[in-house]
Amino acid sequence: xxxxxxxxxxxxxxxxxxxxxxxxxxxxxxxxxxxxxxxxxxxxxxxxxxxxxxxxxxxxxxxxxxxxxxxxxxxxxxxxxxxxxxxxxxxxxxxxxxxxxxxxxxxxxxxxxxxxxxxxxxxxxxxxx
Numbered sequence: 368x369x370x371x372x373x374x375x376x377x378x379x380x381x382x383x384x385x386x387x388x389x390x391x392x393x394x395x396x397x398x399x400x401x402x403x404x405x406x407x408x409x410x411x412x413x414x415x416x417x418x419x420x421x422x423x424x425x426x427x428x429x430x431x432x433x434x435x436x437x438x439x440x441x442x443x444x445x446x447x448x449x450x451x452x453x454x455x456x457x458x459x460x461x462x463x464x465x466x467x468x469x470x471x472x473x474x475x476x477x478x479x480x481x482x483x484x485x486x487x488x489x490x491x492x493x494x495x496x
Contacts, residue, residue, distance in 0.1 A: 436489050443482045450475055
């Protein structure tokens with residue numbers, strides 16, 4: 368400490384009043400400019416984070432929607448498989464001689480068309496977004 372002369376009393380030169388006013392005004396002006404700049408930067412960072420959060424929420428919502436649609440398609444596939452098993456069972460009971468009724472064939476056709484439409488719509492939405 369003694370090398371830096373921190374323990375010794377020193378005399379501070381007296382500034383005139385005009386110089387003190389100019390120095391204070393300059394310091395105040397710089398403080399105001401710095402504060403405004405910092406405020407603008409903080410505001411822009413906040414806006415960017417809000418925008419990113421909104422995008423992320425949209426992505427999550429879209430993913431949840433895709434999951435729901437996939438679950439619906441899975442249920443439709445399960446129903447389709449059950450219907451096919453029922454047809455196979457009916458054909459087996461009748462010896463394979465045209466034991467399937469027209470109504471059953473129409474039901475299978477309608478279910479198949481619904482499933483194809485749902486899958487193609489889902490794939491279009493997934494691929495062309």
